[in-house]
Amino acid sequence: MKERKKGPLLAVGMLVVTALGASPAWADKATDEIAKYREMIADGNPSELVAAQGEDLWKKKRGPKNASLEQCDLGLGPGVIKGAYAQMPRYFKDTGKVQDLETRLMTCMQSLQGIEPKEVINAQWLKGERETMAALVAYVVTESNGAKIKVDLRHPEMKKMYDLGKMAFYYRSGPMDFSCTTCHGDTGKRIRLQDLPDLRKQEGAAAGWGSWPAYRVSNGQFWTMQHRLNDCYRQQRTAEPIYGSDVTIALSVYLAGTANGGTMLTPGLKR
Amino acid sequence: MKKITLAMGLFCAFPAAWAANDALYADFKAMMDSSFQSNGIAAKHRMYQLDFQKACSGEKDPPKKEMQAIEAAQLKTIRYPADGKYLGDWKEGEKIAISGRGLTWTDKTRFDNGGGCYNCHQLSHHEISYGTIGPSLLEYGKVRGSSDEIIKYTWGKIYNAKAYNACSNMPRNGDAEILTEQQMKHLMAYLFDPASPVNKK
Numbered sequence: 429m430k431e432r433k434k435g436p437l438l439a440v441g442m443l444v445v446t447a448l449g450a451s452p453a454w455a456d457k458a459t460d461e462i463a464k465y466r467e468m469i470a471d472g473n474p475s476e477l478v479a480a481q482g483e484d485l486w487k488k489k490r491g492p493k494n495a496s497l498e499q500c501d502l503g504l505g506p507g508v509i510k511g512a513y514a515q516m517p518r519y520f521k522d523t524g525k526v527q528d529l530e531t532r533l534m535t536c537m538q539s540l541q542g543i544e545p546k547e548v549i550n551a552q553w554l555k556g557e558r559e560t561m562a563a564l565v566a567y568v569v570t571e572s573n574g575a576k577i578k579v580d581l582r583h584p585e586m587k588k589m590y591d592l593g594k595m596a597f598y599y600r601s602g603p604m605d606f607s608c609t610t611c612h613g614d615t616g617k618r619i620r621l622q623d624l625p626d627l628r629k630q631e632g633a634a635a636g637w638g639s640w641p642a643y644r645v646s647n648g649q650f651w652t653m654q655h656r657l658n659d660c661y662r663q664q665r666t667a668e669p670i671y672g673s674d675v676t677i678a679l680s681v682y683l684a685g686t687a688n689g690g691t692m693l694t695p696g697l698k699r
Numbered sequence: 700m701k702k703i704t705l706a707m708g709l710f711c712a713f714p715a716a717w718a719a720n721d722a723l724y725a726d727f728k729a730m731m732d733s734s735f736q737s738n739g740i741a742a743k744h745r746m747y748q749l750d751f752q753k754a755c756s757g758e759k760d761p762p763k764k765e766m767q768a769i770e771a772a773q774l775k776t777i778r779y780p781a782d783g784k785y786l787g788d789w790k791e792g793e794k795i796a797i798s799g800r801g802l803t804w805t806d807k808t809r810f811d812n813g814g815g816c817y818n819c820h821q822l823s824h825h826e827i828s829y830g831t832i833g834p835s836l837l838e839y840g841k842v843r844g845s846s847d848e849i850i851k852y853t854w855g856k857i858y859n860a861k862a863y864n865a866c867s868n869m870p871r872n873g874d875a876e877i878l879t880e881q882q883m884k885h886l887m888a889y890l891f892d893p894a895s896p897v898n899k900k
Contacts, residue, residue, distance in 0.1 A: 588723070588726070591723060592723070592726065592727050592730055595723075595724075595727045595756075596727075596730075596731070598756045598757060598758060599731070599748070599756050600748065600752040600753075600755055600756045601745060601746055601747065601748050601749075601752055602745040602746075603745065603802050603809075603870070603875045603876075603877060604802065604870040604875070604877065605749075605752055605755075605861075605870060605871065605875075606868075606870075607756060610832070610868050611832065614832070616831075617830070617831050617832050618830050618831050618832075619818050619819065619830040619832065620817060620818060620828045620829065620830050621827075621828050622830075624832075662741075662803045662804055662805065663803065665741065665745070665802045665803055666735065666741065666745050666746060667735040667736060667737055667738065667741050667742060667743045667744075667745050667746050667804075668735060668736055668737075668738040668741060668804055669734055669735055670733075670734055670735065670736050673733065673734035673735070674730045674733065674734050675730055675731060675734035675735070676734070678730065
């Protein structure tokens with residue numbers, strides 16, 4: 429895995445050097461080059477390795493109950509993974525809650541394997557049970573690649589989470605007065621050279637929601653949606669959202685619901 | 700008489716709608732309260748909104764009158780340099796404009812912050828990695844000159860952008876103690892000094 433990272437990282441380094449040496453008029457060209465580079469390595473998305481680990485972990489007997497996750501119900505019936513992520517978050521009758529993929533997997537780990545949610549919630553990113561979670565996520569979302577985003581908002585709890593998520597999206601706070609809309613509330617903007625999807629609109633939400641979770645070339649890490657949202661809030665300069673907390677679910681419902689009709693291109697590949 | 704009945708009917712209809720929104724808003728507040736935790740310098744109280752932050756958290760900006768009231772209140776927060784000197788060293792200013800660091804839960808101290816200017820603005824002739832959330836400030840001083848009026852306005856804008864546009868995306872660099880007075884002076888020089896690459900090709 430380490431050996432494999434070197435290639436793309438070196439290529440990115442060269443791109444940055446090229447970009448810095450260019451004149452201002454070349455700014456758009458530089459973003460084009462990054463897009464081109466993404467296409468180049470799309471065939472060998474390093475997420476495949478993480479997803480393969482996830483598949484092993486899905487089938488492996490683990491935890492106090494020494495069981496696999498093969499009977500986990502992600503909404504389409506026990507053990508059905510194909511297309512399941514494209515319809516999440518969703519309301520689950522058995523827990524009486526709206527759950528995203530990660531909180532649902534925590535439910536399965538607890539009920540099937542006896543692994544307590546706090547093992548994931550209290551872990552560091554990409555360590556311990558949260559590393560396991562990332563691998564499982566990579567596996568599940570790969571099985572929704574190319575599927576239509578189809579989140580059912582009809583249940584009253586889903587409708588409510590959508591409304592709460594929208595309120596959270598516009599909520600300004602903290603020392604920099606930022607909200608999600610500061611960066612994602614307008615069309616055609618970018619931060620530095622990074623293009624920003626307008627997440628209020630179907631097209632932008634589909635591009636954003638539909639390309640996460642993703643492998644990040646810049647740090648060689650696979651990031652889940654919980655990880656992505658956590659870092660958005662870090663850069664908003666707010667306090668830290670608790671892993672799997674309601675605000676993360678509500679925002680996910682708002683984003684996925686707005687993205688409905690788009691296509692999942694997961695796992696994504698990011699700078 | 701009929702008109703009055705209709706008006707009464709409408710009047711009575713509103714509180715019901717408000718009650719529904721109030722219930723949702725109460726749930727929203729409870730959700731925000733239970734979903735965040737302090738981490739390092741990013742304490743939980745950051746989730747509690749200032750009045751103008753709340754007013755600017757809708758899909759649309761608040762009515763003009765409310766915007767003007769916010770702007771008037773924010774204008775009063777601006778502190779101009781006591782020594783009357785507005786311009787520092789543009790080279791230091793460039794470093795501050797480029798740095799986007801500070802105030803996150805991975806930062807050790809809440810001081811020592813960057814201005815993050817390039818995240819949103821084009822500034823100099825040679826830096827191509829700039830954002831477009833804010834307007835281009837290329838040749839800022841060259842285009843605008845350096846009258847007392849423009850100098851004072853620019854200082855105020857950096858210190859507290861909400862004094863000029865209540866719901867501006869731009870942070871209150873002075874008022875929220877993101878940058879020091881000295882750092883803001885360096886940024887001013889970056890914008891106004893004829894030798895600064897903002898103005899000189």
